[in-house]
Amino acid sequence: MNKDYSLMKGNEAIAEGALRAGCRFYAGYPITPQSEILEYMSTHMEERGGVFIQGESEIASMSMIWGAAACGERVMSSSSGPGYDLKQEGISYLASYNLPAVLADVMRYGLGDGEITEGQDSYWEATKGGGHGDSRQIVLTPSSVQECADLTYLAFELADKYNTVAIILSDGAISQMIEKCYLPDALEHDKDKYDWAITGYKEKNATKVKVTNMDRTIGHEAWNELMRNKFKTIYDNEQRWEDFMVEDAELILVAYGISARVCKSAVRSARAQGVKLGLIRPITVWPYPDQAFQNIPESVKALVTVEMSISSQMAPDIQMASKFSKPLYGYLSTLYVPKTEELVAYCKSVLAGNENALEVY
Amino acid sequence: MAIRKKPEMINQQVGWCGGCGHGIVQRLIAECCEELGLVEKTVQVVDIACAYWSIDTLNCDGIAGPHGRCAAVATGIKKVRPEANVYVHAGDGCSYVIGLAETCYTAMRDIPITMIVVNNGIFGMTGGQMNPATTLLGDKTVSSVKGRDEKTAGKPFDMLKIIETFDIEYAARGALYDTKHINQTKKMLKKGFENQRDGKGFSIIEILSPCPTNWKMSPVDSMIKLEKENELIFPVRVYKDRGGEK
Numbered sequence: 001m002n003k004d005y006s007l008m009k010g011n012e013a014i015a016e017g018a019l020r021a022g023c024r025f026y027a028g029y030p031i032t033p034q035s036e037i038l039e040y041m042s043t044h045m046e047e048r049g050g051v052f053i054q055g056e057s058e059i060a061s062m063s064m065i066w067g068a069a070a071c072g073e074r075v076m077s078s079s080s081g082p083g084y085d086l087k088q089e090g091i092s093y094l095a096s097y098n099l100p101a102v103l104a105d106v107m108r109y110g111l112g113d114g115e116i117t118e119g120q121d122s123y124w125e126a127t128k129g130g131g132h133g134d135s136r137q138i139v140l141t142p143s144s145v146q147e148c149a150d151l152t153y154l155a156f157e158l159a160d161k162y163n164t165v166a167i168i169l170s171d172g173a174i175s176q177m178i179e180k181c182y183l184p185d186a187l188e189h190d191k192d193k194y195d196w197a198i199t200g201y202k203e204k205n206a207t208k209v210k211v212t213n214m215d216r217t218i219g220h221e222a223w224n225e226l227m228r229n230k231f232k233t234i235y236d237n238e239q240r241w242e243d244f245m246v247e248d249a250e251l252i253l254v255a256y257g258i259s260a261r262v263c264k265s266a267v268r269s270a271r272a273q274g275v276k277l278g279l280i281r282p283i284t285v286w287p288y289p290d291q292a293f294q295n296i297p298e299s300v301k302a303l304v305t306v307e308m309s310i311s312s313q314m315a316p317d318i319q320m321a322s323k324f325s326k327p328l329y330g331y332l333s334t335l336y337v338p339k340t341e342e343l344v345a346y347c348k349s350v351l352a353g354n355e356n357a358l359e360v361y
Numbered sequence: 362m363a364i365r366k367k368p369e370m371i372n373q374q375v376g377w378c379g380g381c382g383h384g385i386v387q388r389l390i391a392e393c394c395e396e397l398g399l400v401e402k403t404v405q406v407v408d409i410a411c412a413y414w415s416i417d418t419l420n421c422d423g424i425a426g427p428h429g430r431c432a433a434v435a436t437g438i439k440k441v442r443p444e445a446n447v448y449v450h451a452g453d454g455c456s457y458v459i460g461l462a463e464t465c466y467t468a469m470r471d472i473p474i475t476m477i478v479v480n481n482g483i484f485g486m487t488g489g490q491m492n493p494a495t496t497l498l499g500d501k502t503v504s505s506v507k508g509r510d511e512k513t514a515g516k517p518f519d520m521l522k523i524i525e526t527f528d529i530e531y532a533a534r535g536a537l538y539d540t541k542h543i544n545q546t547k548k549m550l551k552k553g554f555e556n557q558r559d560g561k562g563f564s565i566i567e568i569l570s571p572c573p574t575n576w577k578m579s580p581v582d583s584m585i586k587l588e589k590e591n592e593l594i595f596p597v598r599v600y601k602d603r604g605g606e607k
Binding site for chain 2: 057064065067070071075089090199201209211
């Protein structure tokens with residue numbers, strides 16, 4: 001690990017993390033609040049020997065990274081809100097071709113055009129979406145600039161390991177803040193190491209690579225089994241989360257991204273006031289860290305999900321992970337970053353029996 | 362009459378409709394790649410429509426791209442594998458309608474690929490709907506049953522007139538309605554592949570082609586319509602030849 005740190009924006013850390021992971025092809029379309037990823041790539045990709053293209057649309061950019069991924073290159077695109085919607089076509093095609101790729105989705109608030117401010121509104125789309133058909137994508141949620149770099153780096157490894165799309169699900173707050181960041185060691189990726197990659201340089205009469213729908217290539221039964229096994233293996237092996245003071249907690253907050261940072265300070269503040277809060281911070285939201293909820297202490301009276309959305313998008317995942325063993329409450333701050341003391345006050349109110357449990361519908 | 366030897370690149374029969382032009386186009390592509398010694402470095406990107414059938418028929422690397430995005434997929438391939446002979450074989454729906462932006466921007470970036478657009482004036486694979494770019498005024502389709510009406514559907518437009526204004530290497534339109542034009546089309550295709558081989562820029566070859574099934578005409582009558590009607594709106598000629606100078 002390089003001991004020198006840099007002061008970086010979250011978005012810049014995502015881009016630099018990708019370059020250090022060996023990403024050598026980026027195509028994307030500007031949209032706030034993720035444009036610095038594209039800008040950083042435009043400035044630094046060429047000096048690393050890679051290709052940067054500002055695409056004519058999010059859709060075209062996805063098809064470009066698909067073509068590049070099929071050639072064995074490490075590829076990335078990024079977007080936000082209404083731009084991320086348009087990425088869905090490409091995610092589905094990449095999944096159908098079993099190709100690795102990394103996408104950054106820096107969430108913003110709202111439906112339609114929404115706002116360009118921070119939000120956590122694309123959880124459903126990132127964790128349950130991915131275009132038509134049924135496939136799953138690994139979804140990683142940074143909660144600091146350091147994690148923007150580290151999780152992007154990791155995303156390339158996981159995408160490669162499982163031949164899948166891996167998504168960095170960040171938010172406007174995390175991606176716009178500036179913090180110190182230790183950057184991972186740079187590595188070079190060998191695009192010629194795969195037997196499936198398009199090269200255009202086959203020996204005469206050798207089997208030719210046909211990167212087309214895998215179900216047609218290997219048959220539907222084999223395809224179904226391959227995909228199911230892949231998803232199950234990822235689910236069993238790649239759940240990631242952080243526990244924070246849960247051992248003796250009365251109330252466990254559940255949050256990721258910017259909300260999790262506020263929750264951490266709320267836990268500290270509450271404990272200074274004698275209220276035992278804890279935090280489970282999912283780092284992967286697919287696979288959801290069900291294991292984190294397997295041994296919730298008996299002292300816990302309830303769970304509280306803290307999210308920046310209108311409905312709790314994460315609640316069904318929490319209920320399934322905790323097997324409905326504890327009442328679930330929700331602190332849903334929509335387009336506002338939760339405030340520490342208001343959150344502590346809400347938790348005190350829950351413990352006093354003054355709040356209604358979250359309606360999950 | 363001399364019979365051309367079937368290219369080895371074609372490794373199985375393909376299931377296009379009787380009288381369809383796609384099979385001729387595929388054959389010409391294979392002949393060009395073999396005659397230029399490019400087969401071993403060829404990567405095809407075919408449209409998820411009628412052109413799709415080439416993915417299993419031609420013995421080369423390939424991707425079946427999403428409808429409309431073939432030029433963008435080919436861009437990604439060519440950028441990562443610049444030495445490969447990358448071509449797109451797509452229809453006019455893919456290239457000029459849903460993928461208009463992808464086609465234009467690939468041309469505007471002067472990406473050195475060979476783009477082959479089959480203009481049959483209709484959406485073939487989906488069952489014969491009107492093509493907003495190429496269906497002639499008055500032509501009846503399943504989505505313009507009284508004939509294409511300018512008031513509701515606008516006029517067909519000549520994309521090569523637009524693309525020739527970009528700083529690209531080569532733009533030409535051929536046709537398949539007789540031997541003379543098939544041979545002329547082959548020369549255009551060869552030029553497109555030679556340009557790529559020689560490190561020149563973006564080449565596009567549009568090919569007027571019949572669709573007897575969806576035109577609901579015999580193959581012979583389809584060829585006559587191509588010559589007498591479609592070619593009037595879409596002239597067969599070289600629109601642009603930069604000559605390698607830039």
